[in-house]
Amino acid sequence: MARHLLAAGELLDADADLAYRHAVVARRLAGRVGVVREAVGVAAYAAGRFAEALAELRATRRITGSVEHLPLLADAERGLGRPDRALALAAGAEARRLDRAGQVELRIVAAGARRDLGQYAAAVVLLQGPDLDPARVEGWTPRLWYAYADALVAAGRPPDAVGWFERVADLDDGQTDAAERVAGLAGGAVGLSILDVTELPAEGSDRPGGVSG
Numbered sequence: 001m002a003r004h005l006l007a008a009g010e011l012l013d014a015d016a017d018l019a020y021r022h023a024v025v026a027r028r029l030a031g032r033v034g035v036v037r038e039a040v041g042v043a044a045y046a047a048g049r050f051a052e053a054l055a056e057l058r059a060t061r062r063i064t065g066s067v068e069h070l071p072l073l074a075d076a077e078r079g080l081g082r083p084d085r086a087l088a089l090a091a092g093a094e095a096r097r098l099d100r101a102g103q104v105e106l107r108i109v110a111a112g113a114r115r116d117l118g119q120y121a122a123a124v125v126l127l128q129g130p131d132l133d134p135a136r137v138e139g140w141t142p143r144l145w146y147a148y149a150d151a152l153v154a155a156g157r158p159p160d161a162v163g164w165f166e167r168v169a170d171l172d173d174g175q176t177d178a179a180e181r182v183a184g185l186a187g188g189a190v191g192l193s194i195l196d197v198t199e200l201p202a203e204g205s206d207r208p209g210g211v212s213g
Contacts, residue, residue: 001026001029001030001037004022004023004025004026004029005022005023005026005035005039006192007019008020008022008023008039008043009039010045012042012043013046013212016043016046016047016048017031018075019043019046019047020040020044020046020049022041022043023036023039023040023042023043024040024046025165026039026040027040029190030179032063034060034063034064036054037057037059037060037063038057038060038064038069039062040052041053041055041056041057041059041069042054042057042069042070042072044056045057045075047073048079049079050076050079050080051080052075053072053073053076053106054073054076054077054080054103056168057068057069057072057073057076058073061199063102067094067097067098067102067176068098068102069108070089070094070095070098070102071098071102071105071109071126072074072108072109072201073089074086074089074090074106074109074110074113075109075112076086078109078112078113078116083112083113083114083117083189084113084117086110086112086113087113087114088110089106089112090106090107090109090110090113100138101138101139104140104143104144105140105143107127107144108127108143108144108147110126111123111124111126111127111147111151112147115154116184118154120151120156121152121155121156123154123155124148124151124152124155124157127144127147127148127149127151131143131144132144132145132148132187134164134167137171141171142168142171142172142175142176144176145164145165145167145168145171146168146176146178148164149164149165149168149178150181151159151186155161158185158202159186160183160184162182162185164188165179165181165182165185166178166182169182193212
């Protein structure tokens with residue numbers, strides 16, 4: 001079981017489907033262990049198996065009592081085309097138990113849900129606040145700035161987005177396409193791209209708790 005869990009963790013970024021298969025084998029061997037159900041849930045999410053991710057991460061929450069993966073749960077609801085449920089999770093009491101990083105990730109997911117509903121201005125407002133302060137850089141900062149810039153573009157405010165994409169490009173060492181976004185905006189190639197935080201690594205991590213926006 002431990003070997004399969006280790007393989008799942010090592011393969012998660014490189015081959016999410018194979019990571020998922022390893023995690024499923026571990027579940028067959030120890031299905032009542034919280035860390036095993038967590039591994040299956042995270043791997044299922046990474047592989048785009050959102051219904052199974054919801055089931056496994058809910059089981060993890062029941063077993064461990066942790067709300068760490070609430071952003072993943074909310075984003076999985078988005079992946080199933082249910083942005084209203086994602087927003088309900090973000091507004092629920094459990095969201096207040098997240099640490100600061102988790103709350104930022106959940107805001108990014110909630111902003112994505114607003115965009116799914118066509119509420120572009122609301123998505124921008126949701127991401128505003130002290131956490132955007134350029135003087136306060138944390139591990140999740142590039143993800144938040146990118147999400148904010150992308151929300152500004154979707155809201156029809158590309159000139160306002162350029163500076164935020166530039167800040168991301170200065171921090172991310174090429175881990176995102178922020179520099180390309182700046183070039184595209186500067187050249188007038190502005191599109192209403194849909195932000196998916198699962199594809200935007202920040203500080204070596206490309207998922208909530210480890211999220212889509």
